[in-house]
Amino acid sequence: MDLATLERALAEDGQPSYRAGQVWGWTARGAAGYEDMTNLPRALRSRLSERVPFSTLTAERESRSGDGTVKALFRTGDGRPVEAVLMRYRDGRRSVCLSSQSGCPLTCTFCATGQMRFGRNLTASEILDQALHFRRRESLDHAVFMGMGEPMLNLDPVLEACRRLPDLGVTHRRTTVSTVGWLPGIDRLAASDLPVRLALSLHAADPALRSALMPVNDRYPLADVLDACRRYHARRRRRVFVEYVMLAGVNDRYEQAAALADVLDPRVFKVNLIPYNPTASSFTGSSRPAIAAFRAALEGRGLRVTVRLTRGRDIEAACGQLAGTGAGPSPARASPARSRRSRSRAVSSGVGSQRDGSGSSSSEPRPNSFRNSGVVR
Helix, strand or coil: CCHHHHHHHHHHCCCCCHHHHHHHHHHHCCCCCHHHCCCCCHHHHHHHHHHCCCCCCEEEEEEECCCCCEEEEEECCCCCEEEEEEEECCCCCEEEECCCEECCCCCCCCCHHHHCCCCEECCHHHHHHHHHHHHCCCCCCEEEECCCCCHHHHHHHHHHHHHHHHHHCCCHHHEEEEECCCHHHHHHHHHCCCCCEEEEECCCCCHHHHHHHCCHHHHCCHHHHHHHHHHHHHHHCCCEEEEEEEECCCCCCHHHHHHHHHHCCCCCEEEEEEECCCCCCCCCECCHHHHHHHHHHHHCCCCEEEECCCCCHHHCCCCCCCCCCCCCCCCCCCCHHHHHHHHHHHHHCCCCCCCCCCCCCCCCCCHHHHCCCCCCC
């Protein structure tokens, strides 16, 4: 719901100021439409239905996974694709993964969103309407800004949406904003008055390999980004989640785990290892034993580590798979040659090849061999 449009329509209708709060209250609690709002005059409900669309997004398609995950493909008013995901867990948690942009301009080589055409930033209402779509179905209690886009490049609307998420049942402390390392946004988030959590997509401690995987590292080097994360921790006193996707033969060796541990203070950071979810790139995922060995190496150096429970891979709703295409087989979203070139760059830098034979295996099993490994954060 476009709240600015709502407030303007109510003012033009001569309604008292509290009407906007009444409408939003019903909406946030999962009302299906204006007709459900029984404490509003019937004539007003009818006029609002004609003048203020109940959502800024049009739901185009839904896909349902065997594990209970639901992915929704929306279109904005100007036709931009947006995807959001509802993740259901056995312990009763209901977490919604929200997009902050249509597409993403930062082109991480292993991420499907980074390989699609960037559209634009989303408004706060467009972000909220993703969550409201699922709230109309059931209660929500967690939100992660880990869908399409880089939230720190659209931080004002993201924070505006965060301010209203508690009305839907998602507290600030159960809201996480993820970034690839857009340094100015990390500092702005730390300076804000919202106690939301921060997650950093890191994926490699070696600068050359990280730049090959994530070009943003050339603009904001990892050392500077980690300093910004420490400033966030000093202000918030909450650990920063470090996200690390496990790519077979690329970033999953013992010495790479040791290098990662060397740059992370266990008092500041907690590591979340992510089994790779297949996209159109040439990467394959690390095996279960490789992930277990990497985890053990980090824990042996004092870091807290979890392995993300993969949700919705069969409908392309898992981490790194959102590309605005809805359900079905993966389309050709990226040139495999481009991904191979990026990977070759990392190998030629001396980072992607075995050096001492120790650590995890570089074998490349079928990606779904570890589909249900580990636990979510």
